[in-house]
Amino acid sequence: MGKRPTHVTRLQADQVKQIARVRALRAEVDDLRRRISVGSYNDDELKRFWKLAETLDLDLFLSNSELAERAGLGSSYFSTMVRNKRRPRLQNFLLALNVLFDVANERLADVEEATTDVPTKIGQRIKEDRSNLLELARSLSKLALEEIDELDAKRPNDPGMLPSYEKQRELLMVFADGFARIASALVALDVELVEPVKLRRAAKVIAAVGDRVTNWWTENGEEAIDWGVRLPVLISGVAALGWAGAPMTLATSIVAALVGGDKVVKVITKQVSRTKK
Structure with a gap:
């Protein structure tokens, strides 16, 4: 298996299953962002984040280390989050969710921009x-x-x-x-x-x-x-x-x-x- 690209690979209209997965991930990320933006998070929201982190590299086609570095959190952030069941600082939690949301948008850009007019x-x-x-x-x-x-x-x-x-x-x-x-x-x-x-x-x-x-x-x-x-x-x-x-x-x-x-x-x-x- 070759080395994964460091840029975000965009999905195309015929990749129906992948599009559905990335949209589902984006919706979950956006819901978590909204919930923890009140200034705290609970165990259920943390478990949802751990579950997301388990398949990020497959859904977004970027390695966990590349995603973490884009968020400015250090290359091992996502991998150790799942492995060690860590509780992130709220600010870092939000940074991680923001970068996941942005990368999901990048993955979907060609698909969604083809059907969406610019205001x-x-x-x-x-x-x-x-x-x-x-x-x-x-x-x-x-x-x-x-x-x-x-x-x-x-x-x-x-x-x-x-x-x-x-x-x-x-x-x-x-x-x-x-x-x-x-x-x-x-x-x-x-x-x-x-x-x-x-x-x-x-x-x-x-x-x-x-x-x-x-x-x-x-x-x-x-x-x-x-x-x-x-x-x-x-x-x-x-x-x-x-x-x-x-x-x-x-x-x-x-x-x-x-x-x-x-x-x-x-x-x-x-x-x-x-x-x-």
Whole structure:
């Protein structure tokens, strides 16, 4: 058997079984990411991760060491995780899941990009303002991480306050992870070379982050208003995603609920102006 390639081998439309396996793996990874983003994980979620790690190299066609190195976790991370039944640090757990999700997307890229249109508005915004979008994505990801640290420092002891804390942390993780993924996709894209595949990928990432924020607000928006949430990254993040062209039908109502309807336009305009300086 020859040496496996160090790049990700993309699946083609006739590889039906492999496509189904990678999609199932991606769905499992995404569910685990969502669950542990609240700031902790339980034994059941850990066992699910161990089970995933047992067949990663077969499903993603990259060795465990290559996957671990892509995540910046050291070449033996996945192999020793399964063999020694280790409990990972939460941050490393998320890093591992993020790289698995990204590699699964790469494996499926040709199959899914052939049937998915690029949101025209997002693609145009990327072409016109890639550098500004990149700077904004990096700044908002950093801001979200800083707000997570501040939130963790004030973690309530009262059990009745924990649901509010966990939901706020979950939302901040959506922004931290989402804007980090947007930045990564934009870094890989050289607009001057007119790379349609990478442009589609970057646009899809932005749209997906917008969908995650919208879904979170649909489920938790009423509670968030009751909590009096005034997280800077929420207002700035929603404004930035809307400016980037993400199809966020709730964008205006989200900001309006937090800062007041008459201030919505000012918030978004201010954010856009900052990125153009």
